[in-house]
Amino acid sequence: xPKSPPTPLSRRDRRERTLFLVGFLAPACLVYVGFVLYPLxxxxxxxxxxxRGVSAKRTFVGLQNYQRLLEDSAxxxxxxxxxxxxxxxxxxxxxxxxxVAHAMTGRGRVAALLRSIFLFPQVVSVVxxxxxxxxxxxxxxxxxxxxxxxxxxxxxxxxxxxxxWALPAVGVAFVWYAVGFYVLLFSAGLQSIPQETxxxxxxxxxxxxxxxxxxxxxLLWSVxxxxxxxxxxxxxxxFALPFLMTRGGPDRASESILTYLYEQAFxxxxxxYATAVAAGNFLVVMAISLVLLFVFRRDPTExxx
Amino acid sequence: xxxxxxxxxxxxxxxxVLMPLLWVLLSSVKPSSEILGAPWGLPSMLxxxxxxxxxxxxxxxxxxxxxxxxxxxxxxxxxxxxxMAAYALAKYTFPGRNVIFGSFLGGLxxxxxxxxxPLFLLMRDLHLLDTRAGLTIVYVAYSLAxxxxxxxxxxxxxxxxxxxxxxxxxxxxxxxFWRVMLPLARPGLIVVGLFNAIGLxxxxxxxxxxxxxxxxxxxxxxxxxxTMTQQYQSDxxxxxxxxxxxxxxxxxxxxxxxxxxxxTMLAGAVKG
Numbered sequence: 001x002p003k004s005p006p007t008p009l010s011r012r013d014r015r016e017r018t019l020f021l022v023g024f025l026a027p028a029c030l031v032y033v034g035f036v037l038y039p040l041x042x043x044x045x046x047x048x049x050x051x052r053g054v055s056a057k058r059t060f061v062g063l064q065n066y067q068r069l070l071e072d073s074a075x076x077x078x079x080x081x082x083x084x085x086x087x088x089x090x091x092x093x094x095x096x097x098x099x100v101a102h103a104m105t106g107r108g109r110v111a112a113l114l115r116s117i118f119l120f121p122q123v124v125s126v127v128x129x130x131x132x133x134x135x136x137x138x139x140x141x142x143x144x145x146x147x148x149x150x151x152x153x154x155x156x157x158x159x160x161x162x163x164x165w166a167l168p169a170v171g172v173a174f175v176w177y178a179v180g181f182y183v184l185l186f187s188a189g190l191q192s193i194p195q196e197t198x199x200x201x202x203x204x205x206x207x208x209x210x211x212x213x214x215x216x217x218x219l220l221w222s223v224x225x226x227x228x229x230x231x232x233x234x235x236x237x238x239f240a241l242p243f244l245m246t247r248g249g250p251d252r253a254s255e256s257i258l259t260y261l262y263e264q265a266f267x268x269x270x271x272x273y274a275t276a277v278a279a280g281n282f283l284v285v286m287a288i289s290l291v292l293l294f295v296f297r298r299d300p301t302e303x304x305x
Numbered sequence: 306x307x308x309x310x311x312x313x314x315x316x317x318x319x320x321x322v323l324m325p326l327l328w329v330l331l332s333s334v335k336p337s338s339e340i341l342g343a344p345w346g347l348p349s350m351l352x353x354x355x356x357x358x359x360x361x362x363x364x365x366x367x368x369x370x371x372x373x374x375x376x377x378x379x380x381x382x383x384x385x386x387x388x389m390a391a392y393a394l395a396k397y398t399f400p401g402r403n404v405i406f407g408s409f410l411g412g413l414x415x416x417x418x419x420x421x422x423p424l425f426l427l428m429r430d431l432h433l434l435d436t437r438a439g440l441t442i443v444y445v446a447y448s449l450a451x452x453x454x455x456x457x458x459x460x461x462x463x464x465x466x467x468x469x470x471x472x473x474x475x476x477x478x479x480x481x482f483w484r485v486m487l488p489l490a491r492p493g494l495i496v497v498g499l500f501n502a503i504g505l506x507x508x509x510x511x512x513x514x515x516x517x518x519x520x521x522x523x524x525x526x527x528x529x530x531x532t533m534t535q536q537y538q539s540d541x542x543x544x545x546x547x548x549x550x551x552x553x554x555x556x557x558x559x560x561x562x563x564x565x566x567x568x569t570m571l572a573g574a575v576k577g
Binding site: 016017020021023024025027028029031032034035036037038039040042043046096099100103104114115116117118119120121123124125126127128130131132133134135136138140141142145146149176180181184185188233237239240244258261262265266271274275278279281282285 | 311312314315318319321322323325326328329332340341342343344345386387389390392393394397399405408409412415416418419420421422423424425426427442443445446447449450453477478479482503506507508509510514524525528529532541544548551552555556559560563566567570571
């Protein structure tokens with residue numbers, strides 16, 4: 001049926017439509033503007049003040065807070081810790097997830113079951129994850145007990161109290177927590193690779209590892225781009241794991257940018273400076289995301305799919 | 306041979322994921338002294354008092370009720386206002402539409418910590434700090450971006466002809482929504498609601514900043530607090546029972562709706 005040209009709305013209809021739209025959009029927009037956009041806008045201004053939250057003593061310091069950031073060794077340490085987590089923990093997460101997803105191809109219902117199980121750590125509260133791993137790494141905890149039982153008592157240590165092990169321990173908890181989501185992501189990507197591609201590869205004698213390198217890996221390109229950007233945002237925003245497992249200690253060995261922000265804001269009431277920390281983190285995350293998007297910009301499957 | 310390697314690898318990973326969770330379950334019925342003393346051992350006796358202790362003395366029962374009230378009231382506000390906005394954005398063109406949709410979309414990308422200080426100050430000035438109503442409204446605000454984004458996509462898939470037919474029958478714009486479109490959107494609403502419910506039930510960061518008194522604590526706060534108070538009493542049994550109390554409802558909901566939840570997780574991730 002040919003579509004009839006839209007009849008011009010009468011004035012009354014138009015008013016009715018406008019009233020309807022305003023009424024339907026207003027509640028969500030008001031809440032959103034009031035509690036999300038307004039604080040976001042005031043964050044920019046806030047970071048230009050030295051302010052302890054008492055309105056009388058609010059000193060304008062311009063960009064000084066940002067300047068201080070660059071000389072603040074604790075802040076720089078926390079950035080280094082986050083970057084270490086991103087490089088080591090993030091890479092471990094991706095590699096592990098890719099291997100799992102690859103090992104699961106062609107296993108139908110078992111694969112679906114395993115995917116669901118691997119997401120358990122992601123579905124339970126991150127508080128549960130943190131407390132659980134705190135007890136695994138406890139000096140009398142599950143890990144040391146296992147080492148002692150295996151006759152490796154010399155390897156046992158106070159993991160979370162050891163400056164060289166606290167951050168890796170947080171990293172292990174992170175991988176355990178995060179890996180299931182990337183398995184899901186990669187499996188979805190692998191399922192989108194047409195069966196014919198796999199069959200054609202098989203006819204050409206490409207099997208196992210070779211098939212993985214020549215077909216699976218390149219075809220997963222766009223999924224990898226989503227994964228690395230998403231992962232870097234997640235890692236740069238870790239808070240609950242280090243906060244609950246180590247409080248950022250010992251001696252800031254596992255301090256993350258957000259645990260440092262929390263300390264500055266809610267431990268010392270340095271609200272202006274803490275907001276500058278937040279903005280600094282945001283800039284770092286943006287920079288990382290842009291670099292990653294640039295690195296992963298070209299789709300190698302383009303042209304010869 | 307290759308298949309054998311792959312299978313063993315998958316078994317190892319599955320054990321690595323499940324063992325810690327099963328360990329929590331096992332420890333939750335152990336006498337406190339055996340949780341760290343003999344972490345691998347089976348309990349010498351089943352100590353279900355851990356649960357009554359966690360629920361009562363340790364304050365987990367109260368935290369459970371708080372979490373339930375806050376999660377449900379958030380959804381009761383979020384779903385109606387979110388779906389109304391999503392419907393208007395999906396089915397109508399009007400000046401400012403792209404700006405509104407764009408600012409919701411932007412809310413998906415920016416991390417919440419960026420606003421945590423100004424949000425804290427705002428809530429303080431509104432005298433909403435440490436109140437369940439305050440946390441609820443904040444939860445509504447910070448769940449809106451995702452909810453509007455997913456529901457707009459959902460409403461766009463519903464045929465326009467239905468709306469037009471209902472309008473010809475003399476229904477007003479709002480009536481078409483409540484009578485025709487919203488019932489059709491029920492599957493989408495259920496998934497978005499469950500997905501939000503899991504996230505809200507587990508939420509820690511905002512609750513930590515905005516709530517502090519014992520009587521208003523949500524479950525994640527209650528658990529985190531227990532790890533500190535019990536440090537001095539070494540009563541770990543109640544803590545592990547508390548962990549189970551937080552985990553189990555979420556895992557049940559997740560298991561029942563896992564396929565739908567996976568889809569939503571992927572939709573949320575591919576947004577960027």
